[in-house]
Amino acid sequence: MTVATLDSNEHFLDFTRSPSLTVVHFSANWAEQCGQVTEVLSELSKLPDIQSSGSKFGVCDAENLSEISLQYKIDSVPTVILFKNGSQVDRIDGADAAQITSKVKLHSIGKSISAASSEKLEDRLKALINKHKVMVFMKGNRDTPRCGFSRTLIQILNGTGVQYDTFDILTDEEVRQGLKEYSDWPTYPQLYVKGELIGGLDIIKELQASGELESTLNA
């Protein structure tokens, strides 16, 4: 893949219409830094991940496409604008190779990678939450709790005689942070029954005090 030359308004509009990322370099022959930016874009266009994302790269003469340059407020060259579906999604003013590289990667492959990995994490969290009818996410495990809140919860659960399983969130930072967001609950321990969050230690103490704990656990 190379950097296409966009030499008319029609060509520009047709090029940037794509739902995949389109990167356009607004350039000028007389500006030395523009050559460097075209080189950066050319190198990026050869990366396999970027190629398979369907991203396209183009360069236009900002003065030739003056209407479009005006529309996108090109005050100086080089300017790089990132488009999706004909709309600007990001831009980099100046020959900042690091910014260009990171923004192109973010908009071409970064999002799809992070979307895929957050889907995977969600599946993992669901599987863990449903691993046992009564699941405790805690610091440490039932034999060695590593936090006073987790220890107290285990003592309470052991007092009920109910069967349960535990997951030590200190062994997995991804689960530790991911579950907080997934369940909208910022602390540990977290107790789940049949895949539903019941709450943390305070809630379990309240259920115990009101006599509802065993029926909640045996639901």
Ligand SMILES: N[C@@H](CCC(=O)N[C@@H](CS)C(=O)NCC(=O)O)C(=O)O
């Ligand atoms: N009031 C909370 C106490 C639990 C708590 O404050 N846990 C803290 C310290 S162990 C926590 O998990 N912080 C977040 C973290 O460590 O990731 C409850 O009812 O469970």
